[in-house]
Amino acid sequence: MVAGDPGDQPRFTAACRGRRYPDYSRLSAFPAKSPRKATTFFEIAVVFFTVYGAAYPNERMSVLLHYLAYAVSAFVVISGFHYAVTVARRLHHSS
Secondary structure, three states: OOOOOHHHOOEEEEOHHHOEEEEHHHOOOOOOOHHHHHHHHHHHHHHHHHHHHHHOOOHHHHHHHHHHHHHHHHHHHHHHHHHHHHHHHHHHHHO
């Protein structure tokens, strides 16, 4: 698609009482796959357990946060490689 194509604009879906809402599900060129979902899950878990650990500090929470930090790091790297492979495939097939 060329920038400015009507295909770049969000499509609208019919909703109750005649209002129209944009359908943003088609805007993502890279739909969510399991590496990105796992990364997001572990990132949210780190934030949640960090806040929980600040409120109720203990040794278990410290160990859990330590391992969650490694899990997030691993999934970010895996997700990055997955993204790079996906982009490379799309570029290869588009030419």
